[in-house]
Amino acid sequence: MKFLKKIDKTQRFLIVIIAVYCIVVASRNSAFLSLSTLFALIRSAAGTTILSMGVLMVMISGGIDVSFPAIAIFGGYTSLRVCMAQGITNMFLTFLISIAIGILLGFGNAILVNILKLEPFIITLSTASVYFGLMTILVGTKNVGATDLPPQFRTLSSLKLITTTNQYGGKIGLSVFIIPVVLCIVLTWFILRKTLIGKGIFAMGCNTEAARRAGFNVNLLRFFIYGYAGFLGGVMGIIYIAGTNSVNPVSLVGTEMSVIACVVIGGASPSGGYGTIFGTILGVILYYLFNQTLVYLGLSASWQDFFMGIVLLFSLITTSWQRRVQNRKNFIYTE
């Protein structure tokens, strides 16, 4: 009960949708209700979950970032090529290279947003292109086959935390990906809810001028926010490469909108000032639930976009309708 009170309307709405969907799918196909479905879901959603935390933070601050796939692939792919060239097999170092690149590119976004004072959307749209182009020039876009991956990537890819056997006797397991995912979620939650920086991020999203008047250095906060999004991009880049069998560095570009959609479905306000970690996670879960299980309903994966779009539209309609009712109560009439 206490939990129900704490979660907001969007979250309740998403939980209901997810529950109803699961019941429908389970009634059509009993194979759905199994650990292997859950494990597959977690593994495939890992990258998006990490990225969504960055998008959430940027969006709460009143900005938007569409360059994170470019940053992720820049960091991850460069790290991969460096490791291959230098024979590096250390996992920590592999992540470090990718993360350092991610943070730097994030700072690049912050500098431009601070100096140009233009819509972050336009700025990160151009930096996405610039970053990806730069990577192409500096390290190329050669495909790397699974067998050519350095050992630490293969370990990351195959290491399981828990393993069981499914009903057909096949081995299934919970991917080690869950660890960085949980770490990133907890870290983001901690920053947003328990630190002064977090308060500043919410404050500037509500009212940038008022945040400045309260004494926050808004420009510095932007460095943190975009840098953090870059950091998460760096982490995700490695996970992404480990998670796919054959690395095609072009494939990640263009996925930004679906991540942003997850965050918006999760209830974050695109105009800033509001958003929750739990809602975002629910948004991602819903996305990957459609992604992974529409086959159980005999539908092709292309229905996923359609369903996500419907959910997004529906939540936008209810939000706008609720606002209108609230405004009418206060005698505010808008166009």
Next chain:
Amino acid sequence: MAGTNNIVVAEHICKSYVGVQALSDVSITIKEGEIKCLAGENGCGKSTFVKIIAGVENATSGTIRINGREMTKHSAKDAINEGIQVIFQDLSLFGAMSVAENIAMNKLVKEGKPLTNDREIKRIAKEALDLIGVDIPLDAQIQELSIANRQLIAICRALTLDAKLLFMDEPTTALTKNEVDRLLEIVLGLKARNIAIVFISHKLDEVMRIADSITVIRDGHKIGDFDAAEIDAAKLAYYMTGRQVDYQHYHRDDAAEASLLEVRNLTKKGNYEDISLNLRKGDILGLTGLLGAGRTELAFSIFGMNRPDSGEIFVEGKKVTINDPDDAIDLGIGLVPEERATQGLFLSKSVNENVAAAILKRLKGFMGNINSGKSRDLAKEAIGQFRIKVYDEDTVVSTLSGGNQQKALIARWAASKPKIFILDTPTVGIDIGSKAEIYEYIQKFAAEGMGIILISDEVEEIVANCNRVIVMFNGRKVKEYTEEEMLSPDIKEQINSLVESGKTAGKEEAS
């Protein structure tokens, strides 16, 4: 008493925005433990001065010394570190954040501890709320609160820190008399602790009650510093406006007895009950009482925005049902609402578009397109006629001062030539100069045959403008003063004492 140490010495401050010289050569000194009032008409530059000292805006030229140190282009943070706290006119709150977070924010930033603690935040907020004796849920979001409660939150926030100097930029416009009294008490308490306060308000009686000194600004120039004890309201008004301000009393000359608007036994549960009134051409009917007496709700019902449960409305003798504002406008009814910022004006649009909004139908051409040349001419005419201080008709309304916003709103309705015009507390937060002008328009409209309903808390305003008055309490009509009664020389005292008695009755009922 005021000490001898100067906290702020500002000399020869100039500030220009594009197209506007907001301050020219203003020098002001603020001493420890003094209550200084900044007085002046809307748009004279008071808020600009506050922002410059608070480090939110930088002066174009001039020098500022704070606590003896010269500050050049200081930031908001610098000012906060020097012990300066501000209640900004726009409140500068965080709409989607909780009451507790909003109140504690400044203290958290000032202390700069990297980690925050929810229990600590709530404790800070609770303490501040207790200090001014109001009870607002700590978890509520600011955007759910009324303007009055938002003002209280902004006040609380400024009190969480031990400031040396506190700026209060029109913090009381939406507050009830009790809340204002409580606030003034607190201000005096702060003064006793040697904290300096700069207070800005258009309610001159408030100002006179607590101020030690008054600095008058007019059109960005400082007119002078005055000792509060040696200046009276009339003189102050003269310094502020540069002319003699006096209100004309209104008398109705129209002989026509036909009813323009009649309301019979109108009832809306929880809002108002069994209200009847009759408005003729040339009437200015006053509606007074207390905040929450149901007047605004009644006005909204007549304007089609708050459907009554029962009762009838007649316009020019014909029974009508008014379902939405469009119906009301078609019947020739106009409304200037209480909260002009959220309910009345399109703040982010230009003066031109705002003036045009009420008469879109008339501006529509043959194909339903808007005739922009015609709208522009109308807007220019309105700006001239109502002496709205703007750069040009494309100026965005939100950058105008309160008085000018209100004039733009009245201009907008005047362009649509309503037969029945309802004004809900039209002069709250507006300086005496603009106030006198607004009275002038209202009386002129009535003299030309409009029927006007004027909702107001200020008995003085009611007595000056209305030829008939209805007093409401808790949604009920308790007394109607006729035209003859309004002529009695002690009418102001009569209404005053009735309202006061209602206040005590209300309190007893509440407790």
